[in-house]
Amino acid sequence: MTTIKKTAALKSKKALARAPGPVTLHMVAVAAGVSPSTVSRILNGTAVVSELKKKAVEDAVAKLGFVANPVARGLAGGRTLSIGVVTQAIDSPFYGVALSGIEDALNPAGYSPLFVSGHWNAASEARCLTVLRSRRVDGIIVLTGRLSNQALRACAKSLPVVVTGRTLKAPGLYALNFDNFEGGLIATKHLIELGHRRIAFITGDPAHPDASERLRGYRTALDAASIPFDAALVVPGEYHEISGLKAVDQLMASQQKFTAIFAANDQMAFGATLGLQRHSLRVPEDISVVGFDDLPTAPYAIPPLSTIRHPAYELGRLAALAMLQLIAGDTPSADVPAPFLIARQSSRRFAQQAA
Amino acid sequence: MTTIKKTAALKSKKALARAPGPVTLHMVAVAAGVSPSTVSRILNGTAVVSELKKKAVEDAVAKLGFVANPVARGLAGGRTLSIGVVTQAIDSPFYGVALSGIEDALNPAGYSPLFVSGHWNAASEARCLTVLRSRRVDGIIVLTGRLSNQALRACAKSLPVVVTGRTLKAPGLYALNFDNFEGGLIATKHLIELGHRRIAFITGDPAHPDASERLRGYRTALDAASIPFDAALVVPGEYHEISGLKAVDQLMASQQKFTAIFAANDQMAFGATLGLQRHSLRVPEDISVVGFDDLPTAPYAIPPLSTIRHPAYELGRLAALAMLQLIAGDTPSADVPAPFLIARQSSRRFAQQAA
DNA sequence: TTGTAGGCGTTATCAG
DNA sequence: CTGATAACGCCTACAA
Numbered sequence A, B: 001m002t003t004i005k006k007t008a009a010l011k012s013k014k015a016l017a018r019a020p021g022p023v024t025l026h027m028v029a030v031a032a033g034v035s036p037s038t039v040s041r042i043l044n045g046t047a048v049v050s051e052l053k054k055k056a057v058e059d060a061v062a063k064l065g066f067v068a069n070p071v072a073r074g075l076a077g078g079r080t081l082s083i084g085v086v087t088q089a090i091d092s093p094f095y096g097v098a099l100s101g102i103e104d105a106l107n108p109a110g111y112s113p114l115f116v117s118g119h120w121n122a123a124s125e126a127r128c129l130t131v132l133r134s135r136r137v138d139g140i141i142v143l144t145g146r147l148s149n150q151a152l153r154a155c156a157k158s159l160p161v162v163v164t165g166r167t168l169k170a171p172g173l174y175a176l177n178f179d180n181f182e183g184g185l186i187a188t189k190h191l192i193e194l195g196h197r198r199i200a201f202i203t204g205d206p207a208h209p210d211a212s213e214r215l216r217g218y219r220t221a222l223d224a225a226s227i228p229f230d231a232a233l234v235v236p237g238e239y240h241e242i243s244g245l246k247a248v249d250q251l252m253a254s255q256q257k258f259t260a261i262f263a264a265n266d267q268m269a270f271g272a273t274l275g276l277q278r279h280s281l282r283v284p285e286d287i288s289v290v291g292f293d294d295l296p297t298a299p300y301a302i303p304p305l306s307t308i309r310h311p312a313y314e315l316g317r318l319a320a321l322a323m324l325q326l327i328a329g330d331t332p333s334a335d336v337p338a339p340f341l342i343a344r345q346s347s348r349r350f351a352q353q354a355a
Numbered sequence C: 001t002t003g004t005a006g007g008c009g010t011t012a013t014c015a016g
Numbered sequence D: 001c002t003g004a005t006a007a008c009g010c011c012t013a014c015a016a
Helices: A002-017 A025-032 A036-044 A051-064 A070-075 A093-109 A122-134 A149-156 A180-193 A209-224 A241-253 A266-278 A312-328 B002-017 B025-032 B036-044 B051-064 B070-075 B093-109 B122-134 B149-158 B180-193 B209-224 B241-253 B266-278 B312-327
Strands: A082-087 A112-117 A139-142 A161-164 A173-176 A199-202 A260-263 A288-290 A307-309 A340-342 B082-087 B112-117 B139-142 B161-164 B173-176 B199-202 B260-263 B288-290 B307-309 B340-342
Touching: A025 A036, A025 A051, A036 A051, A070 B070, A082 A093, A082 A122, A093 A112, A093 A312, A093 B093, A093 B112, A112 A122, A112 B093, A112 B112, A122 A139, A122 A149, A139 A312, A149 A161, A149 A173, A161 A312, A173 A312, A180 A199, A180 A209, A180 A260, A180 A288, A180 A307, A180 A340, A199 A209, A199 A241, A199 A266, A241 A260, A241 A266, A260 A266, A266 A288, B025 B036, B025 B051, B036 B051, B082 B093, B082 B122, B093 B112, B093 B312, B112 B122, B122 B139, B122 B149, B139 B312, B149 B161, B149 B173, B161 B312, B173 B312, B180 B199, B180 B209, B180 B260, B180 B288, B180 B307, B180 B340, B199 B209, B199 B241, B199 B266, B241 B260, B241 B266, B260 B266, B266 B288
Parallel strands: A082 A112, A082 A139, A139 A161, A161 A173, A199 A260, A260 A288, B082 B112, B082 B139, B139 B161, B161 B173, B199 B260, B260 B288
Antiparallel strands: A307 A340, B307 B340
8 A cells, every 4th residue: 555655656746747757768768669778779879770670769769759868878987968168258259259159069969068167267277177077078178278288188188178279289189279470460461551650569468378479470560561669569458448448548658659559359459449539549540450359349349440350150160070070089170260351440541641 | 817807907997097087975985984875965964964974074075085976966866066047149248248147156056057049049948948957957047038938937847947037926936037128218218318309219129028128118218208209210120230230221211310329239239329420420429329238348339338237247146046046945036236327428418409 | 873775867798 | 689787976765
């Protein structure tokens, strides 16, 4: 009696809980008249199975609407079908787009991204890795960041790793680097070709490899045009609007003469443009401004911003695809798009008389 | 012999694989000289345990650096310590900030957010729910979206649900609604107080409840000021910059007279401002523009945008906190901040002569 | 208070 | 080719 009662209670409880509830692999096996192992094999293509049973299982799967439980899968030793993504700030206009590319590439393959933010902080990023590993992700994508190459290599020993924003070779690791140097070069060259010679540069955080690369591009372009480098025209920034604004204030305070500004990213370019306006300087009539990244908002800025195309979405997509290849045991290969200039209306020919 | 060999091989393999490897609960139990269940109980506070053993276990945990495997936890029926978050677009400037708030509130509690994008599409959002449930998340936060109340209620039957952007009561569900009506009202009133009477409105996607609420606020403010509603001044938008731009084109083409524009979100306000400029109309000298949301970029727009403060970060944080309370079995309560105007430089008093 | 035993849903290893 | 039978790491009755 007691037993019967209990069973009934259990059943009704289950029926209630699993209203549209979890269909298990076992149920599929029963429905198809085969063993659970066979179902698993078919689902994973782990082994050859007779066409007949295969059909039966597929029908059962379809009819029952079975979806494998990634959690159980993960425990059983295999993949969790989730990829850890270490980003720096989930609300960054640049990285946000990259995350979107990652998501779009991962989903069709049945993988889910697990995003964690490192906040531009190596210690925090290391903690992210710990969290991701404890969650048994199948691989980790690191978007730029400050982790040491060594830490990355160590991580790659136990898990496939794809990293952007640096060049690095190691087993189980694939690095996707965008040519920031070239981008900095092109942007500066653009300004030089427009007749500018006093070109200020607002840097990114020097701890970023990409920031220093962009600066190097700037200097190289100057050299190539035989324009002497003037350290007073280089002002520090940290990639946010506010630092572009402050940089302009600093530039004005220093009484430096300049006819153009190249900001190491679009956000600072926006801030700089506002700063110039506050000093009654018009863009581009008085000062030309060029940014870097080509954020989705760049075409809608006033004036629409001339900038270097940095394909975040594509980069995210490529990183995810590389991860998929790594997991599949293939050697990833990705054609990272080269930077190029998008000349909009914030830059124009330097008018001599305005000097 | 064979057995011995095998064991040895296995051991070495394990030792290799788990270089800095997974410390299991079982290992902690051994180290502390207690049973695994005791360890589990202490970890989860499931039952009272003697102080002595508790201490021993805690020491062992610390020494071994044990971190419970969320995957196994999830399978065993308990929490996965992960919260599913259905967002609409991970790269949205507005939602990105909200996600950041969610992340910041969840992390200290040991939970990880699992973000999935619904792409403003009910079917896609429903798929997101399926994915999240299959991953055994402990709860689901839905950021606005188009899911029916019914679907949400059904979901809440088996999982705690927190939803933003609508008002809804149901067991296991908590809704956090921002007062979009009030926001629309305030924005319009601001313009009216500035002397504007021909105020155009660029709508959001009518399928959004918040879009229609903002429109309602606009109409109500007009009514209150006895300004007749003119449908010709209401142009459709879909929340992106481009639609603000197009809306202005449409407005100009229709030859309507207007001295101000209220856009249902900042992105459209930016687009509208650019559009006005293309028609040689200055903001705010010729036309005042007010947006909605107060995106992080709004203060840096040119001119800095007057807008309605919509605290995305705080909303995300509150949603996450409410979820934590729901999980703890408490009844959530959240004080959603009220909208308020941030008057910057895109709006100004209507100068009669400019009419 | 504490330990033992069984199970969560899959995969993997073995025999057949 | 296929089906038992163990794990996977943890939680939770149940028993002691």
